Amino acid sequence: xxxxxxxxxxxxxxxxxxxxxxxxxxxxxxxxxxxxxxxxxxxxxxxxxxxxxxxxxxxxxxxxxxxxxxxxxxxxxxxxxxxxxxxxxxxxxxxxxxxxxxxxxxxxxxxxxxxxxxxxxxxxxxxxxxxxxxxxxxxxxxxxxxxxxxxxxxxxxxxxxxxxxxxxxxxxxxxxxxxxxxxxxxxxxxxxxxxxxxxx
Numbered sequence: 001x002x003x004x005x006x007x008x009x010x011x012x013x014x015x016x017x018x019x020x021x022x023x024x025x026x027x028x029x030x031x032x033x034x035x036x037x038x039x040x041x042x043x044x045x046x047x048x049x050x051x052x053x054x055x056x057x058x059x060x061x062x063x064x065x066x067x068x069x070x071x072x073x074x075x076x077x078x079x080x081x082x083x084x085x086x087x088x089x090x091x092x093x094x095x096x097x098x099x100x101x102x103x104x105x106x107x108x109x110x111x112x113x114x115x116x117x118x119x120x121x122x123x124x125x126x127x128x129x130x131x132x133x134x135x136x137x138x139x140x141x142x143x144x145x146x147x148x149x150x151x152x153x154x155x156x157x158x159x160x161x162x163x164x165x166x167x168x169x170x171x172x173x174x175x176x177x178x179x180x181x182x183x184x185x186x187x188x189x190x191x192x193x194x195x196x197x198x199x200x
Contacts, residue, residue: 003100007074008153009164010178017173018148021137024171025128032124032139035059038091039121039182042114050108053182054101054115056087063087065098067105068180073157078104091117119143121185132163140181145188149178 013021022029036058041047047054053068063082068075080098082090089095096102096112105112121142128135133154140147152167154160168175179187 004077004079005071005074006068006077006153007155007157007160008151009161010149010151011164011168011173012176012178013148013150013173015148017171018137018139018150021150021171022126025130025135027126027128027137029124029139032126032137033059034122034124037121037123037181039118039185040090040115041118042110043116046110046114047108048186050110052108053180054105055182056082056090058087065090065101067101069104069108093117119185119189121181123181133160135167140184142181142185143188143192145184147184 019029038056038058040054040056051070054066056063056065061084063084063086064079065082065087066077066079068077070076078100080100082098086095086097090097093116096115102112119142121140123141124139126137128137133152136151136153138149138151140149150168150173152160152164154163165175178184
C-alpha cells in the first residue's frame with residue numbers, strides 16, 4: 001500500500017499539439033506504454049458526489065487499485081497492488097478486496113459491496129522527467145471518443161504551476177482546463193446514451 005499527495009497540472013491538447021510535444025522531447029507515439037483503467041462507483045455515484053475517484057489500473061500483467069480523495073492542494077492517492085486473479089474478480093463484480101482502499105472507503109462511509117465497474121478507459125502514456133517534475137503525455141480512448149492531454153506532476157504547487165504555464169507558452173499551446181479522466185469518460189457515456197435514446 002502507498003499513500004501519496006499528488007499535485008499535478010493538466011491541460012487538454014489537440015492531436016497536433018500532442019504529436020509536437022512528443023517530437024520535441026524525442027519520443028514517438030508508438031513507444032507509449034498502454035494501460036487500462038477500470039473505474040468504479042456505487043449505483044448512486046457516492047464517490048463522484050464526494051469528488052473522489054476509484055480505479056483499477058492494469059499495466060502489462062500488473063494491477064493496482066487506487067482511490068483518489070481531495071486534498072488542500074491536489075489529491076491524496078491510496079494505492080494497493082493486486083494479484084491478477086483478485087483484480088479480475090473485482091472488475092467482474094464478484095468481490096472487492098483491496099485492504100487499504102477499503103479502509104479509506106469506510107472512512108468515506110462508502111460500502112465496497114455496492115461498488116461496480118462503470119467503464120473502461122485505455123491510455124497510451126509517455127512519461128518524461130524534466131526540470132521541475134514529471135511530464136506525462138496521454139492519448140486516451142474511451143467509448144467512441146479519444147482525447148489528448150499533458151500532465152505535470154510536481155512536489156510544490158506554486159513553482160510547478162509557473163513551470164507548467166511556461167511550458168505551454170513556449171509551445172504556443174492555449175490553456176485548456178482538463179477534467180479528470182473519469183469525468184470525461186462519464187460525460188462521453190452520457191452523450192452516447194442520449195444519442196441512443198434519441199435514435200430509439
